[in-house]
Amino acid sequence: MSNSYIPVPMKVKRIVIEDPEKALRTYDLIFQNEEDRKNFKYMPGQFCEWSLLGLGESPFGIASSPTEKDFLRFTVNRTGSVTNEIHYLREGDMVGLRGPLGNWYPVEKFKGGNVVIIGGGFAFTTLRSLIVYLLEHREDYKDITVIYGARNPDLFIYRDEISEWEKRDDIDVQLTIDNPVEGWTGRTGFVPTVTKEIGPDPDNTWVVVCGPPIMIKFTLPVLVDLKFPDERVYTSLERRMKCGIGKCGRCNIGSKYICVDGPVFSLAELKEIPESV
Amino acid sequence: MIRIKKENISGFIEGLMSDYVLFAPVKDGETVSFRKIESADSIAEDYMNTDKSPKDIFFPPAEVLFSFDSGEITKNECSEKPFAVWGLRGCDVKSLTLLNMVFGTARQNPEDEMFQDPYWKEKYDNALIIQTACNDPRSTCFCNWFGGSPHDGEKADILVIYIGDAYLLDPKSDKGRKYLETVKNTEPAAKKDIKEAERLRAEADSSLSAVFELDGIVGRMSGLFNSGVWEEIGAKCVNCGACAFICPTCHCFDVQDEGKGKKGKRIRIWDTCMFPVFTAEASGHNPRELSKDRLRQRFMHKYSYFMENYGEHLCTGCGRCVVVCPVNLDIREVAKKVMSYQS
Incomplete structure (x- = not known):
């Protein structure tokens, strides 16, 4: 059966430094396997788990649009151990990716x-x-x-x-x-x-x-x-996440799991969810 | 229903061991917990609820998701033989069905493999679940709050009732029925055996304390979300997390990488919402900073959120958390307090 915990390999194609302090970098990733590329169907608002083997995973919203076929774009703010390591990546390096996860803007x-x-x-x-x-x-x-x-x-x-x-x-x-x-x-x-x-x-x-x-x-x-x-x-909405598929419980607020019921919610929905905003 | 004489039960156990990877309660010093069984006589007899819950058979405290070496990812193969568990109590059998709602499917789209947990399914889907009826429930047992009863085996494959000189084996599913058909040295249960089982059942039922009605607790809890009740309940909680780790239905986990250089393993590890780091973000922000917020999350997940999502409470009344809590925070008292609280 399919296994949503296993990342697919991606190559860093292009890196853009976004700010003078170099804390924000934009990464364009490209698929290494044609099958992975075909299976990856997404919409604006969805996110992925970046996977750095040996360090762990972090979720990031997808910044590219599904109308842009050649790459997936992400912008990463250097904050913790995984994002710090991401900032050491160079063009040509490999990372793992799981997704697309969550719902999207309607x-x-x-x-x-x-x-x-x-x-x-x-x-x-x-x-x-x-x-x-x-x-x-x-x-x-x-x-x-x-x-x-x-x-x-x-x-x-x-x-x-x-x-x-x-x-x-x-x-x-x-x-x-x-x-x-x-x-x-x-x-x-x-x-x-x-x-x-x-x-x-x-x-x-x-x-x-x-x-x-x-x-x-x-x-x-x-x-x-x-x-x-x-x-x-x-x-x-954002919360700490791990599995991204509604199992690990970390992003649970009210009866919702942000990773599968969200991250996109209407204000009408938010009003029914405690601790959301 | 079939009957196996007490002295012949080890033959039945040995049969299970050859067909399955068998787990059963084992005594280790003062505690009893489920272990993989290599010989029939290592099984504990005089126990009620095991000290540790059986969830770790299907959802181990630390489970390797995959190994990696220079970017190459390998998933460990699971056991070729299916699992069987002997000696589960009804509350624990139910807890496995609750965990299966989370790991086996997805409430949004049950058929979508993307949301099915392969590590759970490869162990649980083919498992043979053998329940032992409770003849002597503990004072901390409250399965009757959740529709359970000491001899109710409807969620198991086989229900075993110990009647003193023999075991009665009652198949409860097709899987259980098929397995019992292959077992030798059995005889049909006699009328007097069935009568004795009925007597034990009635005795066990009457030994439980009265059911506390939880109807309406979902609305009560939502209404009390911002009230002072959580501070009152949580004043003595030390956030040790013992309740969550001992709980047969708590299933939150962390994912961590272990290794050096390019070689290592990605592992999932039991975690709990009782710990502040559970929700602490890299920025320093923690949306669930206070002890009372975390305690509220645990109780509301059990008696409110899970009910909203799955139509069941995420509690089976096993009473383990009542036993292990170092400050005697009794979940039954929490439910009662929530139901009667005047804000």
Whole structure:
């Protein structure tokens, strides 16, 4: 029978350093076996367990879109022992990967509606996946608005790509930094405040919020004030995880396991789950 | 139902040993726990519930998921012979069926192999489960809270009732029936044997204390999530985790790598939500920082979350946690307190 605990081999094809402190690096991985590549069918919002044999595993959201066929993209913040080791990897090195795991942003439901994407810091990974996916299926959706905040201009990830989106007229990109900085022409202020200022129209609009817990906590009430129904606001939760297939119990909150029932939940669902936000 | 004379039971056990990898209760000093059996006379006789639960037969405390050497991954082959377990109590048989709900399938999509645990299935799916009826339940037994009773063997393959001079073997599944058909030196149970079994059953049933009704506990617990009840219950808890490790249904685990350089093993190890590190994140953030939060998680997983997901409580009333808790935190008292708490 199949064994979900065994990782498949992947080669690191490309590494991009995202920030001046080199704490954030983006990795493009490529499959080594054609069969593994074929079996790997995913949607924006899903995640994988990276496997470093001898050290352990860590879960990361998939930053590439299923419309990008040649690679899987991840951005890794150096925090613990596994992420530290990941930062020592060089192009050409091998890693193990398990996935895709979890559920995804309900892009089918979004069809025919406006989509507002609200992100903060380096939690922008699965949001990139979502944006690339939506732009690839542009005719299926109405207005697409992106509100993205970072502490300072250096801490936005995927800057080149964001610049490309800013030039397009079929996506509205609003960047904000916490405090004014010389030469910054975008907005300043925290994401919840900026969201309130922009005040997206809730009519026929879906929202996806992903960022640090504190940002999510203060952005959700803003959306409620703007009269977005709970069923049309989505976010992605994170907890410590191990197995990724709903067995080990680590990411259990309420009757849900974030790894299989999530990580994507609507605000309506979150209200039924204790300890979620 | 068939009858095997007491002096002939070792023949039956030896038969099991040749057909199966056999596990049975073994006495080791003061404690009794399930071990792989090499000879029929090593089986403990005078025990009620084993000190350690039998979950480690199918879900070992440390289990190698695979070995690796220079990037090459190898999964260990499992035993060719199927497993059989002799001497399980009804509560423990039920606990295995509860664990099978978690490891054997996925509640979202039962047929999807991606969510089936191969390590559990290769041991449990073909196992022969032989239960021993309880003639003399302990004061800490409360299987009757969860619909169980001392002689109820409906979830086993074979129910064994010890009637003093003989064992009565009652097949409860097709697997059990087929196996008993292959056993020699048996005779059909006599009317007086069945009568004696009925007497023992009634005696055992009446020795249990009254059922405490858990209807509505899911809603009660949810309503009390942010109340002071958890602080009150947990004030004396030392978060040692003994309850979880001794529990036949607690099944949380950690995954760790062991080895040096490019060679090593990936192992899963029993873990518990009672430990702070269980949810501690690399950033330093811990969503379940306080002792009372962790204790609430354990009791709510048992009596609320599992019921919501599977329609059963994740507790079989074996009473082991009541026995081992160093500060006498009695799970039955927790349930009673939750049901009567006025916030």
